[in-house]
Amino acid sequence: MFQNLDIFKTAxxxxxxxxxxxxxxxxxxxxADTPGYQARVVSDFAETVQAGKNRPGAGSLPLRATRSGHMLGQRTSDTATITESRSLVDPNxxxxxxxxxxxxxxxAKxxxxxxxxxxxxxxTLLRTSLGRG
Structure with missing residues (x-):
């Protein structure tokens, strides 16, 4: 009954x-002081979730294997897309x-x-509904 609660997966x-x-x-x-270093930017959370939904066979969030012992999902380092920002450049x-x-x-905080x-x-809602709150 509680195995597939998307709210917990989303949180x-x-x-x-x-x-x-x-x-x-x-x-x-x-x-910040490293010459030639370009700042990296993480994609928005909404874009990350939408990208997961658009994968074939994906539900609301994509399956991921976080350890080699996991049987389902693909092993990925991160679901968010990280790109370099080219907006500002100092003289160095x-x-x-x-x-x-x-x-x-x-x-982020x-x-x-x-x-x-x-x-x-x-x-709290689940505990209350089960009479344990």
Whole structure:
């Protein structure tokens, strides 16, 4: 009955996506003074979910194998698309804007908190419906 609750899958995917955005932003900030480094950008969560829906045989979210012992899904490093940004270039060829990276980090934190709030809220709802709340 509870094996296929898409809300939990979506909340987990949002939390994973927020973690990926935070990691990429941290890497960009760490390379802010590296000559020739181009900032990397993670695709939006909505685009990531839509790309998963458009795969053949995919439900609301794509199956992934996170360990070699998993039987279903494809082993992928990440579902989000990470691309280089070519918007700004300093004289040394660096394309990192610290102000933009700070905003990305805040958005990632908010997305992660939103995913946790969705998860907690739905767990409370399930516990209440089972009479264990």
């Amino acid at each position: 987990m995917a949002l939390a994973r996506h927020a973690g990926t955005r935070q990691a990429v932003s941290a890497q960009n900030i760490a390379n 060829g660096n394309g990192v804007a610290l102000e933009e990276e700070m905003l990305v980090a805040v958005e 908010r997305d992660h908190e939103r995913a946790l709030a969705i998860y907690r809220s739905n767990m």
